[in-house]
Amino acid sequence: MAADRRVVERGEGEGDGDLPIPGLALTPPVRRPRREPIFCGDIAIRIAxxxxxxxxxSPIRRKELVCLFASVLTREPDGSFWLVTPAxxxxxxxxxxxxxAVELFVSHCRGRQVLSFRTNVDEVVEACREHPIRVARDIVTCLPTPYLAVRPGRGSLPIEARIERSVYYELVALAVPETVxxxxxxxxxxxxxxxPLGQADEG
Structure with missing residues (x-):
């Protein structure tokens, strides 16, 4: 996938260097229309x-390549996932x-607890209103399956990380009862x- 480059055309009256000649008017840079990315259809990439x-x-073994792909991952309003570059x-x-979400960090700031998670692509995300935690039920095992919103998608559905079971147990150890x-x-x-992680009498 090609990288985007900003092109600024030299206006009349500019010198050969990086700075304009004093006292001469410059022609405004030409703003070129944004080109829509070329639609490539389905790519043979699957995230297990x-x-x-x-x-x-075949598994992609190079973590650097996985992280590069992850940086251009988006989610459409219909729930589908896409790799999108300017081209x-x-x-x-x-x-x-x-x-x-493979690791949990617990800190305190001005008397409040802050939970941060490291993902398998080494993004660190703080659980907050913009990055909520939700718990669903596995349709096969009926076990609680927790997720963390990593970043927004193009619609109402966020791009999420599933919180690994060991990390979820750490969350449960921090749980307190509240009335909702x-x-x-x-x-x-x-x-x-x-x-919320579950009912107080659940278990």
Missing amino acids: RDGTWHYQG ERGRIEVEDAPFL HGETVLGVWSSDSFF
């Missing part, structure tokens, strides 16, 4: 449930969430936001 990226059925765009397959909509639930506080 365990967070492994595959190309044409090209193509759809990829994601079995569950594209990222995993008249019910007592267990959850965690982070950056002045409360995120």
